[in-house]
Amino acid sequence: MTPGDHRPAAGRPVAVLANPTAGRGRHRRLLPEVLDRLSAGGRPVRVLDAYTRGQAEAVCHEAVADGAAALVAVGGDGTVHVALQAVAGTRVPFGAVPAGTGNDFAVETGFPADPLTAVDTIAAALRDGRSRPVDLARITTATGEHRWFGAVLAAGFDAIVNERANRMRWPRGPRRYDLAILVELARLRPRRYTLRLDGETHELDAALVAVGNCASYGGGMRICPDADPTDGLLDIVVGGRFNRRMLIREKPNIYHGTHIHHPLVRSYRARTVELAAPDITTYADGERCLPLPITITATPAALHLLLP
Known part of the structure; x- marks a missing residue:
């Protein structure tokens, strides 16, 4: 073989x-x-x-x-x-x-x-x-619980909106998500995050935090546009102290990945990400995942894809 x-x-x-x-x-x-x-x-x-x-x-x-x-x-x-x-x-x-x-x-x-x-x-x-090997990201909590994700983990505004939508019983369908966006936009405030990237600590206020093994989530939104699932690294994109108007205006740029040029956006790359903030439940690959704090580790060749 x-x-x-x-x-x-x-x-x-x-x-x-x-x-x-x-x-x-x-x-x-x-x-x-x-x-x-x-x-x-x-x-x-x-x-x-x-x-x-x-x-x-x-x-x-x-x-x-x-x-x-x-x-x-x-x-x-x-x-x-x-x-x-x-x-x-x-x-x-x-x-x-x-x-x-x-x-x-x-x-x-x-x-x-x-x-x-x-x-x-x-x-x-x-x-x-x-088959063709690609990387995955492994999430671990302080208690040892773990999960894997392939695309992007959201730990900011998008995660908060998803959590709101999942708690709502009305309306049904996509309108529930739209209403959750409106509710959370009205409540928008930057949260205090602690990031440790390969051991280097960053304390920051942010509205958006995403950790990408791949570039996109949400059906083509290129939130981590430079992420490569074969480089053994994670891309971390942080959107700082955005207000409602700024966030609404910037959202279309995420589809093209040009939001990373905004002065309030910072990008990092690391093998290991330790992420902490109060009252945040993360969403990975669009699915409800684990609450912060968590450690995310890039795992090279963790998956073998049926591709030529």
Whole structure:
């Protein structure tokens, strides 16, 4: 076997985690075609049954422990995030079929944006026994709890908005998130953060804090535009004492990554990030994650992607 050749033993199945509600269900009918094309990779295919996030994580871990030839996630960044918890740090190769509202990790790491083209790419990699290593970020709390993420961890205004939206029972759908933005904009105030970057301490007031293994989150917002998931480093972007008007005005620039030129924005790069602030629950890959304080560590080649 050559380096990057992860040809599994014959007969071991490819486990598939599919989220039928990803992308508001617009790719729901694609699953039979996805499974047919994956079978062209020469392995039996097994769909994992799960109805909640907790169940999904459990069945992914079980599939990996049972010797799955590979794990494939069909959905958006949230589905990918769940699957990563099982394959991170293992030799089990992973494929991402971008079928969600936000597909930042899949696209940033080289999977085609079209779901069926991505499936064909994954099937070819399975057939040829090829994979490509990429970095992941490992989050650890003071009590030893840990999680992995692939794209971006938010620990500022975006995380606060998500937390507000998750607590709301009305309205339903995207309007709930829009209302949460309005509520938190009215309450906007910079928070005091302590950052330790490879042992160097920074005390600062900030409205935005993001730690990126990849460049984008939220469906293409390039919050950490220079992040590279193969360099063994994390990119940290901090937006300082923004007021409401400044934050609203700057948001469109995040899609292009030009916000880093704003005088209140600072960028850093480090292997290890220790992050602390009061009353903040982080969101990683768009999913509710761990409360601060946390330590985030860049982990080179923690994941093997089914790419040529």
